[in-house]
Every structure is written in C-alpha cells, then in structure tokens.
Amino acid sequence: MIYMVRSFALTLVFALYSQSSIAEVSLEYGEYLASECTSCHLLSGKESNIPSIIDWDPESFIAVLTAYKDKELESKVMQNIATRLGADEMTSLAQYFATIKPKEDSE
Numbered sequence: 001m002i003y004m005v006r007s008f009a010l011t012l013v014f015a016l017y018s019q020s021s022i023a024e025v026s027l028e029y030g031e032y033l034a035s036e037c038t039s040c041h042l043l044s045g046k047e048s049n050i051p052s053i054i055d056w057d058p059e060s061f062i063a064v065l066t067a068y069k070d071k072e073l074e075s076k077v078m079q080n081i082a083t084r085l086g087a088d089e090m091t092s093l094a095q096y097f098a099t100i101k102p103k104e105d106s107e
C-alpha cells in the first residue's frame, strides 16, 4: 500500500513538472509576457533612462531578474515586476528578448 501511494505521488509530481516545462516555456509565451515590459524597454534597443534588454544572453537575463526579485538589485519598479515572475515566465522572457536583434538603421 505504501508503495502505491508513493509511486502515485511521484507520478503526480512528475506530471506537474513536465507539464509546466513543456506547456509554459516558449517564445510565444515570452512574446505575450513581453508586452508588459515594452511600454518601458524599447524593442528597438534604443536607450533613454531605461536600459535596453534585447539581444541579451538568456542566462544573464534570468540572473538579473532573479537579483531584482531577491532585492539584491535596487529598483522598486523592477523589484515589483520581478516578484510576480516565476521561473517559467523568466525563462520565456529571456528566450524571447534574446531573439530580438538591434536594427542597423535605427536612427
């Protein structure tokens, strides 16, 4: 009996895990989430007071968002935003923004 319960629990954990990683991490999801970011961060890569976040290496992108979430980096705006992002969201955003390249003729 105890074996059955345990293997059921393992199956459930595995199913939840694989569902979230397959269903949620995607470029489409990243693009969808990015609409919240691009009111401030321009997709053109132009910077004013707000830094460019396109064409980043996804690992650094996730590391920076995590640092805001953990309040290791100062910025109330970004701390609030990062606090609401889970791992799947961050990964999708990182992958999506990494595919956006700066335009040569952006002037």
Ligand code: HEC
Pocket (backbone or CB within 6 Å): 033, 034, 036, 037, 038, 039, 040, 041, 049, 050, 051, 052, 053, 061, 064, 065, 073, 074, 075, 077, 078, 081, 093
């Ligand atoms: C209300 C405006 C605003 C929105 C919306 C916003 N950001 Fe930011 N973001 C900023 C500002 C301002 C900074 C610079 C903060 C600082 O001085 O450290 C920043 C910094 C960042 C940085 C670090 C850039 C660097 O060069 O260090 C990343 C990565 C980032 N934002 C990602 C995002 C993502 C992803 C979203 C959407 C989920 C988002 N931001 C939404 C204003 C915004």
